[in-house]
Amino acid sequence: MHPFRAAVERGDVDALPRLLAEDVVFLSPVAFTPYTGRAMVGAILRGVARVLDDLRYVREMADPSGRDHALMFTARIGAREVHGCDFLRTNDAGLIEELCVMVRPMTGMRALADAMAAQFDAIEREALADGRARPAR
16 A cells, blocks of 8 residues: 555545655646645645545555556545546655646536635645745745
C-alpha cells in the first residue's frame, strides 16, 4: 500500500505534506493551471479532506519501477457520489513529485469544483501561513 493511500485512509492529513517533494506539482481535475509547492499542495489536500466524505480507495496499481501509482477511489460530496483516480509520480527519494487527480461523473466534478471554490480562501491562508508559499491567484 502506498504511504499516501495509508495516510488518507487513516485520515492523517498532517502526514500528507511529508510525502510531497518540495517542488511537487498538483494537476487539478477542475483547474487548468497546475499548483506547485509542498505548502500549497498540502493545503489543497487538507481542503479536499474537508469536502469529501466517505473516501475509500478501491484499487491500487503501480508500475514495475514503483515510481508511478494509480489509486482509484469513491467518495461523496454531500449527496453526490464521485469516482476518481489519484495518479502519483514519485522522485528518486520516494516523495511525490506530481499528483494528478481525475474525477467522474461530470456532475461530481462540478460538485467538487463548487465545494473547493468555497474552501479556496482558507486553502490560500493555510499555504501562506507556511511562509514559503505564494498566492495561487
